[in-house]
Amino acid sequence: MNEPRTGCAFPMGRDLYGFYPPNTAGPAIIESPAVLEAVLAETPEAGVFVEIGTWGGATAAWIADRRPGMTVLSVDRFASVLCRLLWIVNRRANMQLFTGDSATFYSVARQGFAAAVFVDGDHTEEGVLADLRGAERIVRPGGTIMAHDYRQPGIPGVALAVDRFCSETDWHIVRQVASMVVLRKGVQR
């Protein structure tokens, strides 16, 4: 099937479909189950988990199933109708959706409301940097920011943005699993 490659510079040189977590429609666009497990480990039992860039919502659904006390809030501009439909099929009772650009989402999102933010939307340096700055504003004190595709071959923008964000703020990479990095404020590994 020739899925239109629209909406972001992903994937580049990788299988479009990532892998299929159990009980989800469509794939998580993630390189391995170990990355999902690592995201889950950084996600508390309660609060709001924000996913910037959800594709078809499979990752969001997988997290939502394992964190029933959390609200999983997906943000996506959905360049593809297929992705929007997949998200609807994947929807759980504890999932919510903001349809639109992440910049618009951040402009209306309340400061400090999120327990964790997973940045996986626009993969350009400027786009990721804007998403990290937005995440810093909406995450609660002691919360976590995660970014996917750090140092992923063919996707230079994520590492450039994460490294720049860390050099300009008090946020640091504390953990890396494959291309997923975990950032915390004031904590160095």
Ligand SMILES: C[S@@+](CC[C@H](N)C(=O)[O-])C[C@H]1O[C@@H](n2cnc3c(N)ncnc32)[C@H](O)[C@@H]1O
């Ligand atoms: C790599 S996919 C996300 C994969 C998903 N996190 C997963 O685990 O399966 C990137 C998504 O980000 C969305 N996107 C790209 N730029 C965006 C932006 N500026 N605002 C909102 N969504 C964006 C695309 O529409 C696409 O669905």
